Amino acid sequence: MSRVNPMRDAWAIILAAGDGTRMRSRLAKVLHPLLGQPLVHYPVDLCLRLGVKRVLVVVGAQAEAVKQTLAGRPVEFVHQGEPKGTAHAVLQTAPALAGFEGNVLVLAGDTPLLREETVRNLVEVRTSTGAVATLLTTKLENPVGYGRIVRDRQGRLNRIVEDVEATAEERRISEINAGVYCFSGSALFEALKYVKVSRVKGEFFLPEVVGVFIEQGQKIYTVEAADPTEGLGINTRAELAAAAAFLRQRVQQLLMADGVTLLDPPTTYIDETVQIGPDTVIYPGVVLEGMTTIGAGCVIYPHCRIQNSHLEDQVTVLDGSIILGSEIAEGCVIGPYAHLRPGSQLHSEAKVGNFCEVKKAVIGEGAKVPHLSYIGDATIGAKVNIGAGTITCNFDGFAKHRTVIEDEVFVGSNTNLVAPVTVGKGAIIAAGSTITEAVPPDAIAFGRAPQVNKEGRAAATRRKRQQEARSGGPPPPDSQPLDGQGQEREAHVHS
């Protein structure tokens, strides 16, 4: 018998309207990034993963930006005009939720470490006990700033007292309200009517409904989070950094459990969105960001940054390389110190080596760009060899143009390819060429000044300099024999 997912009938309210004064930022708190994602994405995505039926996000501070960051996710927005407290925020959803009797989850936009199992448990406990509400608690060594769980002598929940209103004795309570609740919808909105404004802060506090329920003689249960970090709320930059450290560890533990070797987890930064295959080895100082996927058996050497890129299996990225928005097929070797900019596509076994920059370019199967090159807006065929220092001159000062190099071309070192230009299959380009015209297949192209050798001229020049040195005094400037430019001018005139 398959069990019905109780989440499919649950609705969720995400509180994201506060401006987060304690962050001391121009950016609304829920927009601050944590491991590459704005804080508000965490509770929203968690509800979506759980399969919650409707997700209502309460927005206020920088509402447009918050809506923008959630664009594309199936959520609805409810406006809270003035941030008059968490109870007031929930009240704004009353019209949308009118008549709804089922489970209503309430999550804060600033509690990103919460886990699916924990929320599921909160719903299950409420459903199985018939309680009017369940709420998540955790015990913290430093509970400062949180609402404290006040219990009676029998250990039964009595009320929640906010830090700003707590007595010195209450402040010593280490059990805190994580700000994550599951309510019976109708009971919640009924109880909210009785929440009074805080005398200290002038706001309506959602945890006050707990006291209201208890007074009404309703059953309400607490559920303690299995992992105390799950209840961490982000109010300050220091808490943001602490949460990032916990989340980073959690992401790393999962990767290691899946067979990824991290040589130095404390210096490795991997976003939650990154996927890595087994037997891949990640060296110290590596940063993996955004929608990046890395295949199996890859090695990422120290101090590389890879963002929004796909690496297939057996790819080696040598030290100090940056890969952004690129696709790398099986067996490629990149770096050291390579920079792959967005739109780069490397086919299998390709190599982009030392101090090379690649942008919006396809590098064909087995092709090599090993040293000191710029390849931009180009298509490089299979088994092409690009000599050291080769540059695609893609920009004429006004527009960008493409370079096409067909299969098995050999490009000599220090070649300039002035785009738009095509080099036909199997052609050879002499080192030092500036190629401005199409090169036909199998041709050899020389695009450089012919060499001139002046027999004995070096020895004669040397003798002349020595005589001048003996007779003393520098020669007049226009007759300096070893001046490079003067010599070249002379060579052109006389040859």
Ligand code: UD1
């Ligand atoms: C809240 C709880 C506290 C709990 C803690 C857990 C209240 C009054 N207190 O405190 O018991 O221990 O979370 O982290 O609820 N928000 C709105 N509109 C508002 C005010 C806040 O949408 O008018 C949103 C904020 O954007 C934030 C969330 O609600 O995402 C929580 O608000 P915050 O001010 O951070 O509450 P805390 O003081 O941390």
Ligand code: CA
């Ligand atoms: Ca908070």
